[in-house]
Amino acid sequence: MPTTDVPYHRASIGAEEISEVVEVLKSGWLTTGPRVQEFERAFAEYVGCKHAIAVSSCTAALQLSLDAIGLEPQDEVLVPTYTFAATAEVVTYFGATPVLCDSVSGGFNIDTLDVERRITPRTRAIIPVHIAGHPCDLNAIHRLGDHHRLHVIEDAAHALPAVYHARRIGGISELTAFSFYATKTITTGEGGMLTTENDDFAVRARTMRLHGIKGDAWKRYSKSGSWYYEVIAAGYKANMTDIQAAIGQVQLKKSDEMCKRRTQIAQRYMDAFGALDELELPPLSRETVDSWHLFILRLKPERLDIERNDFIEEMKRRGIGTSVHFIPLHLQPFYAIRYGYRRGDFPYAEDAYSRCLSLPIFPDMTEAQIDTVIKVVQAIVMEHTRAGIAA
Numbered sequence: 001m002p003t004t005d006v007p008y009h010r011a012s013i014g015a016e017e018i019s020e021v022v023e024v025l026k027s028g029w030l031t032t033g034p035r036v037q038e039f040e041r042a043f044a045e046y047v048g049c050k051h052a053i054a055v056s057s058c059t060a061a062l063q064l065s066l067d068a069i070g071l072e073p074q075d076e077v078l079v080p081t082y083t084f085a086a087t088a089e090v091v092t093y094f095g096a097t098p099v100l101c102d103s104v105s106g107g108f109n110i111d112t113l114d115v116e117r118r119i120t121p122r123t124r125a126i127i128p129v130h131i132a133g134h135p136c137d138l139n140a141i142h143r144l145g146d147h148h149r150l151h152v153i154e155d156a157a158h159a160l161p162a163v164y165h166a167r168r169i170g171g172i173s174e175l176t177a178f179s180f181y182a183t184k185t186i187t188t189g190e191g192g193m194l195t196t197e198n199d200d201f202a203v204r205a206r207t208m209r210l211h212g213i214k215g216d217a218w219k220r221y222s223k224s225g226s227w228y229y230e231v232i233a234a235g236y237k238a239n240m241t242d243i244q245a246a247i248g249q250v251q252l253k254k255s256d257e258m259c260k261r262r263t264q265i266a267q268r269y270m271d272a273f274g275a276l277d278e279l280e281l282p283p284l285s286r287e288t289v290d291s292w293h294l295f296i297l298r299l300k301p302e303r304l305d306i307e308r309n310d311f312i313e314e315m316k317r318r319g320i321g322t323s324v325h326f327i328p329l330h331l332q333p334f335y336a337i338r339y340g341y342r343r344g345d346f347p348y349a350e351d352a353y354s355r356c357l358s359l360p361i362f363p364d365m366t367e368a369q370i371d372t373v374i375k376v377v378q379a380i381v382m383e384h385t386r387a388g389i390a391a
């Protein structure tokens with residue numbers, strides 16, 4: 001059995017990111033400044049959107065999106081239960097109610113039919129999440145949004161650079177939120193980007209990301225800036241720094257190359273596991289190009305006598321880092337207690353959660369590391385195939 005340890009993730013940070021950060025540190029301008037503006041312009045061009053607004057996190061980008069649409073306490077927002085905490089918690093910041101929806105059968109993304117069932121006169125928006133970087137059925141979601149006059153805010157934390165019907169995610173919906181968290185497809189340590197086609201939303205988000213100060217608040221300590229500032233709303237502290245933007249600029253240039261490598265790794269996994277009846281591969285679609293932020297494998301319990309948690313322990317024992325994306329929100333104490341959700345409420349999401357584990361998929365993985373992951377998964381499957389079912 002191979003012994004090389006494989007971490008779950010390692011960010012691809014090279015000499016260029018390091019030297020760009022040093023440049024910023026030497027420049028004397030550490031917070032929001034020219035590097036943020038350059039990063040925003042490059043990002044807008046890359047995804048094909050009108051406005052890109054750099055912020056401190058994807059969570060902040062989602063919060064600014066809900067602020068831009070004017071979310072109010074009586075409102076409801078439809079979000080998948082199968083997502084990270086951030087997608088729904090932002091709705092509660094406004095005193096509004098996140099309404100959870102199930103996943104599609106056989107997949108992880110939000111089910112549009114379930115979304116439709118949960119629309120009420122109080123519904124204001126839908127936040128679809130492109131789980132693992134596999135784009136949601138945006139045409140169906142937009143049809144629903146148009147018909148019921150709902151805003152569509154994409155949580156694209158996983159989806160740079162993903163493509164839906166030949167268009168990059170980020171230039172399709174009214175508002176899209178990206179994450180540059182440490183494990184994401186490009187990283188600035190912590191950070192995010194809000195993209196929008198709407199000029200008013202862009203002005204509002206730029207103002208609100210820095211204390212609700214009108215105009216280019218970040219310039220007030222620069223030579224061309226002025227000491228005078230006007231607070232026109234109670235804003236947030238959600239700006240990105242030039243240090244982060246400098247890393248982001250380099251990462252963005254490498255985005256296509258890193259995605260190509262993740263796609264190769266995903267293909268190696270699919271080639272290796274496709275023939276195993278004990279495993280279920282991630283969903284694919286002809287209309288999308290995935291960013292492969294995650295590779296989520298699902299076990300078939302009817303064919304294996306090992307459960308997901310023990311499978312993960314076995315992987316760990318043999319030196320392979322894994323993770324679980326995600327524990328559905330309705331199973332979390334806060335959502336269960338506050339909104340009364342119960343186990344059994346979202347059967348497809350629960351089924352996916354109970355059987356899933358995410359394998360390492362990062363651009364700097366070596367061929368030997370990929371081989372190791374494949375061999376370990378195959379070995380555990382072989383040791384635990386249910387007697388009588390193996391071919």
Ligand SMILES: Cc1ncc(COP(=O)(O)O)c(C=O)c1O
Pocket residue numbers: 056057058059060083084086087129155157158178179180181191192
């Ligand atoms: C689906 C999803 N949405 C939002 C976020 C929040 O991103 P950030 O940490 O940049 O706020 C994450 C982070 O893991 C995520 O997975």
